[in-house]
Amino acid sequence: MDLALWIAAGLLAVVAVTGGVTKMFIPTEKLAVVRGGGWTADAGVGFVKTLGVLEFLAAAGLVLPAVLGIAPVLVPVTAACWILLMVGAMITHGRRGEFALAGLNLVYLAVAAFIAWGRFGTWSFTG
Template sequence: MNLALWIAAGILATVALAGGASKTFVPTEKLAAQPGGQWTEQAGTGAVRTLGILELLAAIGLILPAALDIAPIMVPVTATCWIVLMLGAMITHRRFGEYPFMALNFAYLLLAAFIAWGRFVAEPFAG
């Protein structure tokens, strides 16, 4: 179970890193032209950058606390925050009729729920 949780956290951290980097460093106009990026036109540059930074922090929070054994409780807390973020993403993509992106966000939500459950309940880090 521990290995599965580490793999899940690694996958989700990679997703968060990629999404966060693009939202933080790619111009909003370029994001808006991409599939699933239509929402960025209405969100504003500041909001998009803020979400990007939150995603970068999530990538860090899913791996480093446990890897460095410094506040490993932050891993399931970060996964729980990711669930909330994905609920918002699903609502946003629903507004624009971007159903494939809703499904992808739901998959990420399930992965985060697995990590949160696994690290809070099934196999928490020894503290």
């Protein structure tokens, strides 16, 4: 189970870093015309960039604390925060009628819930 949690955290970190870098470095005008990025046309540039930074930090928080052995409790805390972020993403995509994207966000939410459940529970780094 420990290996499954590591794999889940690694995969979710890749998703987070990809989304974060995209939001931080691609202009919102270009994001707005890409499938799934239409919501950025209705959001301020600062908001989109802030979400990108948060996603980038989430990628680090899902892996680095455990790898470095510094405050590994941050891994499940980050996973719980990712759940909240995905709820917001699901609401946003749902309101726009982008139900396939909301479903993808639900998958990411489930992976984060698995990580939080495992790392807060039996397979925590402190136990």
